[in-house]
Amino acid sequence: MNIVIFGANGPTGRQATAQAMAEGHTVTAVTRRPDAFPVRGPLLHVVDADVHDAGAVEGAVAGQDAVISTLGVPFGRTPVTVYSVGISHITQAMARHDVTRLACVTSTSISGQESPDDGFLFRKVLEPAIVRFVGRTVYEDMRRSEQIVRGSDCDWTIVRPAGLFDAAAVSDYQLAAGPRLPGRFTSRADLADALLRQVVDGRHPRAVVEVRTTEGAPTILDVIRKEAFGGKKAKAQ
Numbered sequence: 759m760n761i762v763i764f765g766a767n768g769p770t771g772r773q774a775t776a777q778a779m780a781e782g783h784t785v786t787a788v789t790r791r792p793d794a795f796p797v798r799g800p801l802l803h804v805v806d807a808d809v810h811d812a813g814a815v816e817g818a819v820a821g822q823d824a825v826i827s828t829l830g831v832p833f834g835r836t837p838v839t840v841y842s843v844g845i846s847h848i849t850q851a852m853a854r855h856d857v858t859r860l861a862c863v864t865s866t867s868i869s870g871q872e873s874p875d876d877g878f879l880f881r882k883v884l885e886p887a888i889v890r891f892v893g894r895t896v897y898e899d900m901r902r903s904e905q906i907v908r909g910s911d912c913d914w915t916i917v918r919p920a921g922l923f924d925a926a927a928v929s930d931y932q933l934a935a936g937p938r939l940p941g942r943f944t945s946r947a948d949l950a951d952a953l954l955r956q957v958v959d960g961r962h963p964r965a966v967v968e969v970r971t972t973e974g975a976p977t978i979l980d981v982i983r984k985e986a987f988g989g990k991k992a993k994a995q
Contacts, residue, residue, distance in 0.1 A: 759958060762786040762822045764809055764848060765829035767795050769924065770863065773950035774826055775802065777928075781958070788818050809844030812851070819851035824957035827862035828950075831896060838895045841903035849910040858913045861956035863949065864900040866918040866968055869938055904966075915956040916966045919944035923980075929973040935962055941970035 761778050765771045766787035772795075778785045779801045789795050792806045807814035809829060819825060829844050845862060852860060907914050925945035932939055933952050952969040955961050 759783045760786070760821060760823045761957060762788060762818050762825050764788045764815075764818075764825070764827045764844065766797075766804075767791055768828055768830050770830070770922070770946045770949050770953075771828040772797055773946050774828060774953055777947075777950050777954055781954070783958070786818055786822065788815075809840060809847055812847045815844075815847040816851040816854065819848065819857055820855045822855075822857050824859035825852060825857060825861075826953050826957060827860070828953070830863070833896055836895065838899040841896075841899040842906060845903040845906050849906060849912055852912050853910070859957045859960070860907070860910075860912045860914040861917060861953045862903070862907060862914070863917050863919065863953065864904055865897065866920045866938060868897050868900050868904070869918065869968075913960075913963045915962045915964070917949065917952050917956065918966060918968045919949045919952075920968075920970055922946055922949065923971075923976050925971070925974060929971055932970045932972055933967055935965045935967045939968045939970045941972060941975065943971055943975040944969050945971045945975070 761783050763771055763774055763785060766775050767789035771787070775785050775787050775797045779799045782801070784801045786803045786805055787795060787797065788805045788807050790806065790808050792804045795804050805818050807818055809815055825848060827845060827848060829840055831838055831840050849860070852858070904916055907916060920941060921943045923943055923945055925947045928947045928951045929945065931944070931948040931952070932941070948971050949969055
């Protein structure tokens, strides 16, 4: 299968690229910084393109069998458009080139539902603070992007992870459509595998699914220490 991955140079995009090639798929990795892309392989094509450039997106989509979007930007105060503009250009290009299968990432935080196992502090204080203040501009644009995807004619799946963390390998994760899954974290390895399963195996067409890691997930304190005090901005993907 020929798969194009947008946001390929992010942590999840790199995982999806490597996993797809390990399964024997040809991958077109789209990034604005091709010289900094660390993944290598004979099945890989690296394309220098910005998702805000409709022509560049169309060139990357042409000839593909499926599209994965792992677009992500750091939390910040400035308005965000990369999700909505990017997915708009992607779905338009897919329609023009008769590419039907799309899997894209947003976040469980925009579901509007409470996790079944969250305590009072997380449910009423921590998560609302992240969604309404720290990550407000990111989550607003994620919502716009979901509306665009739902309104498209492609065979889409929206994948919503919880808080992201790094793990060495894919685990026996949970994935389901419907009500919000329990759990607060999703490894990027599991998220990448979930995205691949949607486009390769044709799972959950025209559905929103949630993915959770149940083995080796960090604590909230672990994540706060790494993301807030580790000298790096928190990133959506």
